Amino acid sequence: MSDAPGLIDPADPVEVQNAKLMRIAQSLMRKVEQAGSDPGLAYSQFERAALLEAQVRQRTVDLERTLALLHEANAAAEAARSNMAEAVESVQEGFALFDHSDHLVMSNSRFCREIADIVPRIEPGLPFADYVALVSQSIYLALPEGETRAQWMARRMARHADDSTVFNVRLTRDRWLQVGEHRTASGGTVILQTDVSEIMRAERVKRDRLLDEQAQMVRATLDHLNQGVCIFSARQRLVGWNDRMEDLLDRPIDGQVLGIRFTALVERLDEQIAFSSHFTREHLIAWANRTRPRRPISFEVNRGRDAILSVFAQEIPDRGFVISFTDVTAEREAERALRDMNETLERRVEERTEELGIALEEARRANASKTRFVAAASHDLLQPLSAAKLFVSHLEERAGSDAARATASKAVSALSSVEQIIEALLDISKLDSGQATMRVQEVELGRILHSLQSELGPAADAKGLRLKILDSTHIVRSDPVFLRRILQNLVSNAIRYTSAGRVLVGARRLGGTTRIEVRDTGPGIADEDRATIFQEFRQLGPSASGAQGLGLGLAIVERACGMLGHPLDLLSVPGRGSTFSVTVPRLSTLPQARPPRNDGLAPRTRGLVVLLVENDAEMSAALTLMIESWDNHVIPADSGEAAMDLLAEIDIIPDRLLIDYQLGDGMTGLDLIAVLRTRHGPIPAAVISASRHEDIAASCAAAGVSLIPKPLDRHRLIRLIDDPADAQA
Known part of the structure; x- marks a missing residue:
């Protein structure tokens, strides 16, 4: 029985399989009947035949069930195919489906209906390339101008490489097809064809109408x-x-x-x-x-x-x-007129410029003449002023009564005021004319502050003010002369306008700079007056009189700070005081404070021999009287030759040299000092001069000679005798 199923081929139809099973059963029955001699064998064969018949019957039932399912599946597939065909046929556009190998699977009756000559060739299995070739050769295809059928076919096949494309195909008799081609998920191609002839004609009519309207608008625009x-x-x-x-x-x-x-x-x-x-x-x-x-x-x-x-x-x-x-005739005529006018204006401007140049040159000459006049007048004024100041100072020291000393002191104060006015005029004249030369160098700030304490302390004491100038070890970078002048004017102004309280001067670090502050307890400055105080000849308050100066101090301060690049600041509260500050670059600090200097009215040193060379008799007499009153000896001479002859005659080497810069015999004071130092060694020396020319100060500094400007300051004379190195501070 195990071999029985192998006798049946499942691929055979059910009827064939049943016939084979029947023949097998009959054969087995015959064998059973022939084997009567062996009852056990016959029963066994009968039993086997019965079992085989049951299997045949079950197989028959299975085959019938399978056949029924197959019939149902075929019916469903036929129904689906029929439904799909009906659906495709119901599409209003022409429809075609090509498989992944580019062969036509199916199409509806509207596909290529407008291209009637190729419709009989549209059958399932048609390759896509053959379909395109049929269209390209159709008599209904209207080729674009200048394009052949082969070129049209090549362009159409190029579009087929896109996954999705939509384009229009022009046909004869003014008909148009819109062709849409899309790739399916399985790699096939779906083509939809839509007749858009009516749409194209309507668009053309609309475009023609629009063009007509545009043409009319363009014409109207052109005419206007x-x-x-x-x-x-x-x-x-x-x-x-x-x-x-x-x-x-x-x-x-x-x-x-x-x-x-x-x-x-x-x-x-x-x-x-x-x-x-x-x-x-x-x-x-x-x-x-x-x-x-x-x-x-x-x-x-x-x-x-x-x-x-x-x-x-x-x-x-x-x-x-x-x-x-x-x-553009009017415009060109206007341009020509404007050009002529410009030429006329240019000539007038050139003439006016020339006139202004002449006037400017005259103003420059007048300014230079004014500067020279002020310098010359100042020099002529300073000579007798210095002599008068020295004589009065000597009288002040020798006065026998308090009234005489008070009178002499007032005279000295008046002469000092005149001296300050002359110096202010000289400074402002130099700054305005641009002749001031700034010699920026290393400056020991402590020297300047100490000299200001000695110079301005008596003026503060006379007003009952407490002047406190803090010592400083800062070394700053500035012009020593103008920096001293700036601080002198600020401190003098603070003393002048402060009626009670104190004036405090000090320096503090501010980054890489030094900020020098001058604080007072004066009346303060209102905001609206801050610009006024820096103008020439402008003063505020009841002290604005000629006896108190010409109002040039702050003008000099502002101009000098501007030329030196030192920021000048003002902080003031009306009724509480003012603080002027000047910020200068700081280089370093001294290792220790300088030793105190002599602030008395006479030098400590006695018994020195001072060679005085001065061609002005009154100045020479005044200086001689002053120095000899300090228990020192003076060898006077009125020229360089006379001085050298006198020293050779008496055979004395002086301890100090005090020589006027302008000797009047073709020799300057520096020339004479150089000759005397060559003969007698490095004698401490000072040059006195009423000139403020920067070259003189530079030459003195280069020669290691102190410069004491006229009117002479007795404190500098004292420092020349006591400490020659500090005489110029």
Whole structure:
């Protein structure tokens, strides 16, 4: 029985399999009947035959069930195919489906209906390339201008490479198909064809109507333009112009010129317009004949004798071009008039500039003359002023009564005021004329502050003020003369305008700079007066009198700080006081404070021999009287030659040299000092001079000689005797 199933081929039809099973059963029955001699064997065979028959019956049932399912599946597939065909046929567009190997699977009756000559060839299994070839050879296909059927087919096959594409195909008799081609998920292709002829015709009508409206608008616009306009086609034919064109050319352009070539029109207008030498008629024709894109051009032509037309030519998108003409006669006449006016104005400006130059030169000469006059006058004033001051100081020391000493002290104070006024005039004159030379160098700030304490302390004491100037070890970078002058003016102003309280001067670190502050307890300065106080000859308050100065101190401070690049600041509260500050670059600090100096009215040193060379008799007598009153000896001389002869005669080497800079015998004080030092060694020396010229100060500094300006300050004379190195501080 195990071999029985192998006798049946499952691929055989059910009827064949049943017949085989029946024959097998009959054969087994016969064998059973023939084996009667062996009852056990016969029963066994019968039993086997019965079992086999049951299996045959079960297999028959299974086969019948399978056959029923197959019939049902075939019926469902046929129904689905029928439904799909009906669905495809119901699509309003032409529909075709190509499989992944580009063979036609199915299509509906509308597919290629507009291309009737290829419809009989559209059958399942048609390759896509053959379908495109059929369309390209159809008599209903309207090829684009200039394109062959082979080129159309190649372009169509190129579109087939896209996953999705939509395009229009033009057919004969003004018909259009819109073709959409889309790739399916399995790699096949779906094609939809839609007849869009009515849409295309409606769009064309609408476009033509719009073009007509645009043409009318363009025409109306051209006629309303102030420029004359000519329009030429890509073939250089005149296709339009406006009325203004005829007005500008003063010649009617009738319909006979419509379509005329550009060159012919230029020749016809040659009598009306004249080109310039910079842009000729040949240049214009060459521009119109260019095969490459034309750049816009602009030029001018003359119409008749008086009119000037500005011409602008530009290419339009279809390779045609537009030329416009604008009457610019009025503008050119205005430009000519303006040019003539400009030339006239330029001549007047040149004349006025020349006059101003002459006036400026005269002002410069006058300013230089003023400066020289002030310097000369100051020198002539300082000579007798110094002598008077020294004589009065000697009287003050020798006065026998308090009244005499008070009178002498007032005289010294008055002379000091005159001295300050003269020095202020000299300073402001130099700063205004630009003759002030700043010699920026390392400056020990402590020397300047200490000298100010000695110089201005008595003035503060006379007013009952407490002047406190803090010592400083800072080394700053500035001009020593002008820095001292700046601080002197600030402290003097603080003392002058402070009626009670104190004046405090000190220096503090501020980053890499030193901030020098002058604080007072005076009346303060209102905000509206801050700009006024830095003006020349302007003073505030009841102290604004000539006896208190000319109001030049802060003007000098502001100008000097500006030239040195030292920021000047003011912080003031009315009724509480003011703080002026000057910020200077700091280089370093001294390792220790300097030793105190002699602040008395006479030097500590006695018994020195001082060579005094002064050609002014009164000044010489005053200095001699002053120095000898300090228990020192004076060898006076009025010239350099006299001094050298006198020293050679008495055979004495002086301890100090005090020599006027201008000796008047062809020798300066520095020259005499150099000769005496060569003969007698490095004798401490000082030059006295009423001149404020910077070259003198520089020469003295280079020679290691102190410079004491006139009017002479007795404190500097004292320092020359006690400490020659500090005489210039």
